[in-house]
Amino acid sequence: MTETEEKRISDKISKENVSNELIKIFGGENVSQRVVDLYPYSYDMTECEAKMPDFVVLPENNQQLVELVKFCNSNSIPIVPYITGNNVGGLTIPQQGGIIVDFSKKMNRILHINEDMMYALLEPGVTFGQLKKRLDDNYPNLRYSYPYAPPYAGVVGNAILSGMNNLSCKIGSMGDSINGLEVITANGEIARIGSCFYGKEEADVDSWWCRYPMPDLMGLFVNWQGMTGLVTKCAVQLWPNPAYKKTFLALVFGLKDVASVIREVGKTDVIDDISAVSTEVVKMTVEIPEPKKVPGEPDFAALFPISGKTKKLLDAKSEIVEAKFEELKKKGKNIIIADVDEFAKIFNLRVRCHLDLPAVLLSLVEYSGLTWFGSYAPIHKLEELIEQVNIIFQKHKVPAFIYMKIMKSGHYGIFRPIIRFNKYKDGEEERIHHLLEEITDFCISKGCIPYKTPTWMTAKLRKKINPGWLNLFEKIKQCMDPNHIFNPGRWNT
Amino acid sequence: MTEIEISDEIMGKKFIELAFDHCIKCSTCKYSYKEFMMSCPSGEKHLFESFWASGRIRTTRGLILGELEWNDDIKDVIFACPTCGACMDACQAPHADYIVDIIESLREVAVKEIGPAKNQEKLIERATNPEMWNPYGEPNSNNNDLKEEYNLPDKAEWVYFIGCTSNYRQKSLRDATLRFLKKANIDFTLIDEHCCTSPMLRTGQVEKCKEFMQYNIEKIEETGASKVITSCAGCYRTLKKDFKKFGIEFDFEVLHTAELINDLINENKIEFKSDFKKKVTYHDPCHLGRHMNIYEIPRAIYRSIPGLELVEMERNKNHSWCCGAGGGVKIGYPEWSLEISEKRLREARETEAVILSSTCPFCKTNLNDANEKFNFGFEVLDLIEIIDGLEYKVKN
Numbered sequence: 036m037t038e039t040e041e042k043r044i045s046d047k048i049s050k051e052n053v054s055n056e057l058i059k060i061f062g063g064e065n066v067s068q069r070v071v072d073l074y075p076y077s078y079d080m081t082e083c084e085a086k087m088p089d090f091v092v093l094p095e096n097n098q099q100l101v102e103l104v105k106f107c108n109s110n111s112i113p114i115v116p117y118i119t120g121n122n123v124g125g126l127t128i129p130q131q132g133g134i135i136v137d138f139s140k141k142m143n144r145i146l147h148i149n150e151d152m153m154y155a156l157l158e159p160g161v162t163f164g165q166l167k168k169r170l171d172d173n174y175p176n177l178r179y180s181y182p183y184a185p186p187y188a189g190v191v192g193n194a195i196l197s198g199m200n201n202l203s204c205k206i207g208s209m210g211d212s213i214n215g216l217e218v219i220t221a222n223g224e225i226a227r228i229g230s231c232f233y234g235k236e237e238a239d240v241d242s243w244w245c246r247y248p249m250p251d252l253m254g255l256f257v258n259w260q261g262m263t264g265l266v267t268k269c270a271v272q273l274w275p276n277p278a279y280k281k282t283f284l285a286l287v288f289g290l291k292d293v294a295s296v297i298r299e300v301g302k303t304d305v306i307d308d309i310s311a312v313s314t315e316v317v318k319m320t321v322e323i324p325e326p327k328k329v330p331g332e333p334d335f336a337a338l339f340p341i342s343g344k345t346k347k348l349l350d351a352k353s354e355i356v357e358a359k360f361e362e363l364k365k366k367g368k369n370i371i372i373a374d375v376d377e378f379a380k381i382f383n384l385r386v387r388c389h390l391d392l393p394a395v396l397l398s399l400v401e402y403s404g405l406t407w408f409g410s411y412a413p414i415h416k417l418e419e420l421i422e423q424v425n426i427i428f429q430k431h432k433v434p435a436f437i438y439m440k441i442m443k444s445g446h447y448g449i450f451r452p453i454i455r456f457n458k459y460k461d462g463e464e465e466r467i468h469h470l471l472e473e474i475t476d477f478c479i480s481k482g483c484i485p486y487k488t489p490t491w492m493t494a495k496l497r498k499k500i501n502p503g504w505l506n507l508f509e510k511i512k513q514c515m516d517p518n519h520i521f522n523p524g525r526w527n528t
Numbered sequence: 529m530t531e532i533e534i535s536d537e538i539m540g541k542k543f544i545e546l547a548f549d550h551c552i553k554c555s556t557c558k559y560s561y562k563e564f565m566m567s568c569p570s571g572e573k574h575l576f577e578s579f580w581a582s583g584r585i586r587t588t589r590g591l592i593l594g595e596l597e598w599n600d601d602i603k604d605v606i607f608a609c610p611t612c613g614a615c616m617d618a619c620q621a622p623h624a625d626y627i628v629d630i631i632e633s634l635r636e637v638a639v640k641e642i643g644p645a646k647n648q649e650k651l652i653e654r655a656t657n658p659e660m661w662n663p664y665g666e667p668n669s670n671n672n673d674l675k676e677e678y679n680l681p682d683k684a685e686w687v688y689f690i691g692c693t694s695n696y697r698q699k700s701l702r703d704a705t706l707r708f709l710k711k712a713n714i715d716f717t718l719i720d721e722h723c724c725t726s727p728m729l730r731t732g733q734v735e736k737c738k739e740f741m742q743y744n745i746e747k748i749e750e751t752g753a754s755k756v757i758t759s760c761a762g763c764y765r766t767l768k769k770d771f772k773k774f775g776i777e778f779d780f781e782v783l784h785t786a787e788l789i790n791d792l793i794n795e796n797k798i799e800f801k802s803d804f805k806k807k808v809t810y811h812d813p814c815h816l817g818r819h820m821n822i823y824e825i826p827r828a829i830y831r832s833i834p835g836l837e838l839v840e841m842e843r844n845k846n847h848s849w850c851c852g853a854g855g856g857v858k859i860g861y862p863e864w865s866l867e868i869s870e871k872r873l874r875e876a877r878e879t880e881a882v883i884l885s886s887t888c889p890f891c892k893t894n895l896n897d898a899n900e901k902f903n904f905g906f907e908v909l910d911l912i913e914i915i916d917g918l919e920y921k922v923k924n
Contacts, residue, residue, distance in 0.1 A: 037590070037595050065575075067576055069601045070596060070597070070601065071578050071587060071590075071596055071601055071602045071605050072576045072577070072578045072605075074578065074586060074587065074590050074596055075553070075576075075577035075578050075582070075583045079553070080552035080553060091576060091577075093575055093576070119555045120553060120555075120577070121553075121554060137575075137576075140575040141575075162555075162564075164559060164562075164564035165564055167564065168563070168564040168565075185554035185555060185556045186559070186561070187554070187555035187556055187558055187559060188554075188555070324622075388620075394562075395554065395556050395561075395620035395621070397621070397622075399552075400550075400552055400554050400556070400620060400621040401550070401621065401622055402549070402550060402552070403548060403549055403550055403551055403552060405552050457548075457549060458548075459532055459549075
């Protein structure tokens with residue numbers, strides 16, 4: 036339940052004066068404190084506790100945001116950045132109230148696409164669908180990498196929170212794809228990070244081409260969940276869009292066998308992306324809402340997209356992958372390989388949503404609630420993780436929904452048990468939370484590191500983390516945000 | 529099903545329950561799916577999350593759960609939406625087809641709690657006035673004059689359900705339809721019709737709907753007709769889709785004029801003797817397109833007219849931008865209603881068409897109002913009016 040009763044926003048200034056100042060900065064039509072307007076920002080798809088903001092503002096430019104940050108810093112008023120609220124971790128739920136800065140409505144411009152150096156310079160509100168359309172219409176030789184997120188999730192949010200994408204086996208985490216950032220820090224200064232750091236004035240749009248080799252200040256903002264400053268521009272890498280593409284679908288029998296299959300195929304170093312999901316998820320995708328496991332069925336389905344600039348290159352990659360599958364079969368792995376395009380035609384075209392990203396995956400939007408334990412995982416532990424998490428799912432009578440990725444050919448992986456639920460069924464949130472908590476405890480014990488973390492999860496993490504890391508983290512947070520205005524409460528700060 | 533308690537008196541109870549069972553606010557409803565274009569007039573105007581479909585679903589939840597209070601602050605969130613259905617088309621979740629139903633059901637509850645949006649009460653005051661029976665406040669036309677003028681029988685195979693907008697605001701469209709039906713030798717008649725209930729349904733003022741529906745059914749049945757035809761996308765949607773929601777059963781078939789014309793063309797029964805050498809762009813009425821999935825039939829007709837060059841606006845068919853008149857917006861938010869139309873007219877201008885055409889008198893009204901207000905210089909014509917201006921022969 037969302038608590039909608041009014042409370043003090045600051046000890047230093049009245050709410051009325053805050054309102055007046057916000058209206059002065061943003062204009063009346065871009066500020067709201069009507070409860071009905073605040074309400075949708077008070078909670079998200081997860082079971083995380085709902086909390087009301089005091090205001091929502093729609094910024095248009097940096098000048099407004101500089102004034103906002105200075106004002107909030109003087110009066111210790113929380114600022115919570117918001118793009119589309121699609122994260123699965125309660126990241127934009129205002130833990131301590133304050134001002135929601137909704138970037139998605141007016142700061143959503145694609146500022147520049149550099150075709151030669153292959154990057155896009157974006158405002159925070161740009162969505163995957165928007166970027167996809169721009170590239171398809173104007174730069175068909177370039178592609179971005181898209182996650183299994185709705186088309187209207189934010190590109191910048193995904194990048195600065197190290198989200199997933201469909202080139203993960205090749206490029207790794209999206210956090211690695213950032214060329215540069217523009218941020219507003221607590222004193223209202225605008226800092227540019229990356230090759231765009233030259234110059235006293237506004238950076239040239241063609242100067243956002245690289246992140247290194249200066250001291251990497253990007254780390255002060257990437258993965259910090261908006262706790263150290265407001266990101267106002269972000270340059271992300273684009274990739275050549277090869278003419279020839281193909282996706283292998285592997286149906287893998289044997290619960291744990293999928294782990295070695297995806298690890299081994301990842302090492303072939305010719306795969307764009309590897310994602311494996313429980314068979315139940317495939318059934319969800321083809322509109323079976325509460326799938327049951329049938330004996331004799333494969334346990335996992337895995338997708339292996341490959342691409343090539345020429346047909347010859349694609350064929351060569353195919354040959355390598357097929358040889359690997361044969362080798363795995365000879366080693367006793369029970370795998371059925373199919374061309375996913377043909378599979379979709381025969382069984383259900385909805386399967387195509389996994390291929391034609393950005394798209395909506397029915398399995399993720401079917402209910403009123405969705406939550407997960409999304410983690411970076413040591414891939415040598417995947418077998419244990421799959422086995423035990425499957426048992427936990429069964430114990431709680433929830434269909435297993437495990438999603439895994441192999442990142443950067445196998446340097447690390449993603450292990451993400453996902454839970455769909457009805458937020459408004461009595462006791463369901465609590466039931467699901469218990470399940471998730473059990474999964475979380477087990478996965479953390481195996482070394483998994485959750486990302487886009489809700490506060491209850493970071494509370495668990497803090498008990499396990501090396502004290503030196505925590506002290507350094509706290510010192511940096513204090514230094515970057517002395518008055519605790521930037522998304523306070525995240526990571527239990 | 530959810531365990532949320534909703535009064536059985538609410539007609540849209542099952543749709544409100546759907547609001548609790550689905551929607552994670554993924555934002556897919558905000559833009560046209562896979563085309564990634566702006567599609568929601570309400571969200572694009574007001575911008576805060578509360579004004580998009582997912583926000584309205586949240587508001588529904590908040591109000592039913594008692595987390596939000598019923599007060600005048602929430603009126604715009606509930607009523608400032610033309611219910612064009614762009615959100616339904618974009619959404620990929622199981623509740624997609626029912627988003628407009630959810631919004632209309634929320635309006636039904638809102639009317640009980642805080643009353644309708646400004647001026648929307650006039651729709652029901654006028655429509656329930658025994659001197660009027662229409663939302664325009666015009667003296668009721670029992671259509672006897674028209675029956676006489678067109679020499680129409682009391683009993684016939686077809687009933688032409690004129691609809692209030694055609695009968696009281698767009699008479700040339702009505703007359704064009706009458707002439708077409710006569711020329712096509714359709715055995716038809718008219719009834720002393722009352723409002724089809726579309727304006728009531730769209731604005732949550734549903735109390736009298738069943739009465740009106742039953743009345744119109746009785747009148748149609750008195751004629752012995754097996755088919756009802758209308759030129760109004762709003763009446764068409766209401767007769768074909770909404771009557772069933774109220775448990776009103778009937779045996780006759782409901783057609784839009786475009787469907788009849790298309791059938792005649794397909795049967796080679798219409799022979800055009802003159803041409804129409806103009807560039808035309810077609811505006812899909814929401815109530816015919818997204819609400820009833822009719823996109824190709826009108827286009828096939830335009831293409832069959834000699835000389836007519838049909839050009840598409842950037843957003844067309846299921847991705848069309850709404851004209852801004854529906855959902856009670858024309859009367860509740862008149863200035864904004866024209867702003868929405870103005871955006872459509874800008875898009876039409878990009879096509880270099882000289883005629884902006886549609887298949888709905890209410891779209892025609894609003895597009896024409898904006899055309900005049902913003903001096904676009906289009907000729908706004910309904911499809912049936914274009915046909916009426918041609919020489920043609922209908923073979924039996």
